[in-house]
Amino acid sequence: MAKRSTQRATHLRLGRLQRIGLAGLTLKLCAQLYLDIVRGRAQLDLPAFAAALRQAGLSVLPALSLVAAAAGFILGHQASQILANIDLPRAILVPLIYAVVMELIPLLVGVLVAGRAGVALATRQAALISSGQVDGLLVSGLNPIQFTTGPVLPAMLAMSFALAVWGSLVALGAALAWLVVFADVPPYLFRDALRQALGPSTIAEALSKPLIFALLIALIATSQGIAAGRDVAGIGRAATDTMIGAVTAILLIDLAFVLSPWS
Amino acid sequence: MKTLGIVRRRRRLPHAPSSTLEDDGQHPNGGSETIIELERVFQHVNGRCALNDLSLRVHRGESLLLLGPNGAGKSLSLRLMLGLDRPSAGRVHLFGEDLTRLGDAPMNRLRPRVGAMVQGGSLLEELSVLENLLLPLRPRPLAHTQRARAVRLVVTQLQLDGMEHRYPRALSLGQRRRAELARALINRPELLLCDGLSDGLDRPALRDILEILRVLRESQGLTLVATENDLLDLVGPEDRVAVLDRGRLLFDGSRATLEARTETDLELRTILEGHP
Numbered sequence: 001m002a003k004r005s006t007q008r009a010t011h012l013r014l015g016r017l018q019r020i021g022l023a024g025l026t027l028k029l030c031a032q033l034y035l036d037i038v039r040g041r042a043q044l045d046l047p048a049f050a051a052a053l054r055q056a057g058l059s060v061l062p063a064l065s066l067v068a069a070a071a072g073f074i075l076g077h078q079a080s081q082i083l084a085n086i087d088l089p090r091a092i093l094v095p096l097i098y099a100v101v102m103e104l105i106p107l108l109v110g111v112l113v114a115g116r117a118g119v120a121l122a123t124r125q126a127a128l129i130s131s132g133q134v135d136g137l138l139v140s141g142l143n144p145i146q147f148t149t150g151p152v153l154p155a156m157l158a159m160s161f162a163l164a165v166w167g168s169l170v171a172l173g174a175a176l177a178w179l180v181v182f183a184d185v186p187p188y189l190f191r192d193a194l195r196q197a198l199g200p201s202t203i204a205e206a207l208s209k210p211l212i213f214a215l216l217i218a219l220i221a222t223s224q225g226i227a228a229g230r231d232v233a234g235i236g237r238a239a240t241d242t243m244i245g246a247v248t249a250i251l252l253i254d255l256a257f258v259l260s261p262w263s
Numbered sequence: 264m265k266t267l268g269i270v271r272r273r274r275r276l277p278h279a280p281s282s283t284l285e286d287d288g289q290h291p292n293g294g295s296e297t298i299i300e301l302e303r304v305f306q307h308v309n310g311r312c313a314l315n316d317l318s319l320r321v322h323r324g325e326s327l328l329l330l331g332p333n334g335a336g337k338s339l340s341l342r343l344m345l346g347l348d349r350p351s352a353g354r355v356h357l358f359g360e361d362l363t364r365l366g367d368a369p370m371n372r373l374r375p376r377v378g379a380m381v382q383g384g385s386l387l388e389e390l391s392v393l394e395n396l397l398l399p400l401r402p403r404p405l406a407h408t409q410r411a412r413a414v415r416l417v418v419t420q421l422q423l424d425g426m427e428h429r430y431p432r433a434l435s436l437g438q439r440r441r442a443e444l445a446r447a448l449i450n451r452p453e454l455l456l457c458d459g460l461s462d463g464l465d466r467p468a469l470r471d472i473l474e475i476l477r478v479l480r481e482s483q484g485l486t487l488v489a490t491e492n493d494l495l496d497l498v499g500p501e502d503r504v505a506v507l508d509r510g511r512l513l514f515d516g517s518r519a520t521l522e523a524r525t526e527t528d529l530e531l532r533t534i535l536e537g538h539p
Contacts, residue, residue, distance in 0.1 A: 047389070136385025139345055140399040140446070141374035147387065 014227040023219035029145045048151035056117035057159030068167040072174025080183030093193035101206045105167040110213035114246035118217040121152050122242035125225025126235040153218045160210035213250050220245045296323040298486050299344050304353035313339050315510040326487035331507035337490035341458045378447030382458040386431040392442050393427040399450050417445040436463030457489040508534050
C-alpha cells in the first residue's frame with residue numbers, strides 16, 4: 001500500500017504536511033528494505049551504493065578540505081587579532097574550537113552533502129518518475145526505493161560522518177598552524193583548550209549532527225523528487241526545492257540542538 | 264494481413280458481460296473467467312474528469328485494443344488495470360481482486376501474472392538490457408539456470424541476441440520497445456498490458472511482435488490489452504476494439520462492427536479518421 005501511495009503522490013500538488021508524510025513513508029520503506037537485507041530477503045544495490053559514496057564523499061572532499069582549511073585560517077587569524085589585545089588564550093581558544101567542531105563543520109558538511117548528494121538523489125528520483133522507469137519497477141513487482149534512497153541513505157550517513165571528522169581535523173589543524181606561526185601561541189595551549197572544549201558528550205553530539213542532517217537531506221530529497229511530478233521541468237524544481245528545504249531544515253535542527261536542555 | 268490474432272477460436276456469447284456504452288452485445292468474449300473488470304470508474308486528474316463512468320471487462324484468453332485520440336484516457340485505464348493508480352470512484356478488479364483495496368503484498372503476488380509495457384522509457388538506464396530483463400525475476404526464488412533459461416527464451420523470441428549487455432541508451436527506440444516487451448514476458452504472464460504497442464516500431468518490427476503475441480496467445484492463452492491511437496488495419500475483423508474519447512467509452516465490439524458503425528456514426532468517424 002505504502003509503495004503505491006508513494007507513486008500516486010506524483011499526481012498531486014503536495015502541501016508541506018503531505019511532503020512530511022511522504023518523507024515518513026520513505027523512512028518506513030527504507031527501514032523495511034534494510035530489515036529485508038539483514039534477513040537476506042533483499043540485496044543492497046552495491047553499484048548504486050558505491051556511486052552514492054563517491055557522490056556524497058569523494059566528490060565533496062576537495063571542496064570541504066578547502067573550505068575547512070580556509071575557515072581554520074580565518075578563525076586562527078581572528079583569534080590572533082584578539083589575542084594581541086586580550087591575553088586570555090584559553091578564553092579565546094576554547095570557544096573557537098567549540099564553534100568549529102560543534103557548528104561550523106557539521107553545517108558545512110550538511111550544506112555540501114545537500115548540494116551534491118541530496119540534489120543528485122532528488123533529480124534521480126524525479127527523472128525516474130518522469131521517464132516512466134519507476135512504473136517499470138512497480139510493474140516488475142519491485143520497490144523503487146531499492147534503486148533510489150535505499151542505497152543512497154547509508155552512503156550519505158557514512159560519508160557525512162567521515163567528512164565531519166575530516167573537516168574538523170582540517171579546520172582545527174589550519175587554525176593551529178596559523179596561531180603557532182603568526183601569533184606565537186604554543187601548541188600545548190591549543191591542546192589544553194582542545195581538551196577543555198571537547199568532552200566525550202560534545203564529540204558525540206558533534207558527530208551525531210551530520211548523521212541527522214544526512215537523514216533529513218535524504219528524506220527531503222526523496223519527497224521533493226517524488227513531488228516533482230511527471231513533467232521534465234519538475235526535475236529542476238526538485239533540485240532547487242531540495243537545496244532550499246535541506247539548508248532550512250539543517251539550520252532549524254541545529255537551532256533545536258543548541259536550545260535543547262542536554263546540549 | 265497480420266492481426267492481433269485474437270478471436271478466431273473464440274465463441275461468442277449472446278449477452279456479453281462487458282456491459283458498456285454503445286455496446287451492441289456482439290463483441291466476442293472468450294473464456295468465462297473475468298481477468299479485468301472496470302466497474303463504473305471515474306478518474307479525476309488535475310481537476311479534469313479524465314475517465315467518466317467507464318465499465319469494461321476482459322476475459323481470459325481475450326484481447327482488447329483500446330483506441331482513441333490523445334487524452335482519451337487509454338493510458339489512464341491501463342494504469343488503473345496495473346494498480347499503478349487508484350480511481351477517484353468505482354472499482355477495478357484484476358484476477359478477481361479489488362485493486363482499490365489491495366495492499367502491496369497481495370499486489371506483488373499478482374505481479375508475476377501480469378506483464379506490462381508502460382508508456383515512456385521504462386527500462387532502467389543504468390542497468391544493461393540483461394539486468395533489466397532480470398528485474399521481474401528478482402522477487403522470485405529461482406535457480407540461476409531457471410533465470411538463464413527464461414532470459415534466453417525472451418531474448419530469442421524478441422530477437423535481442425547480442426544486445427544483452429548493451430545499455431538502454433545505446434538501443435534504438437524499436438529495440439528498447441522489444442526489450443521492454445521481453446521484460447514484460449519473462450515471467451510468462453497470463454495477462455499482457457501494452458501501452459502504445461506500436462510506439463517506436465516500424466511496420467515490419469510491429470508485424471514481428473504481433474506474430475510473437477499471436478503465438479503466445481495460441482500456445483499459452485495469453486490475455487492481451489493494448490492501447491493505440493490508430494491501429495485498425497492491424498486488427499482482424501473479429502478482434503475486439505474499444506473506442507475511448509475524453510474518458511468516455513464510445514464503442515466496444517468487434518472491428519467489423521466498428522467499421523459498420525463508423526459509416527453512420529459521425530462522432531466515431533471523426534475520432535477514428537480525423538474527419539467526419
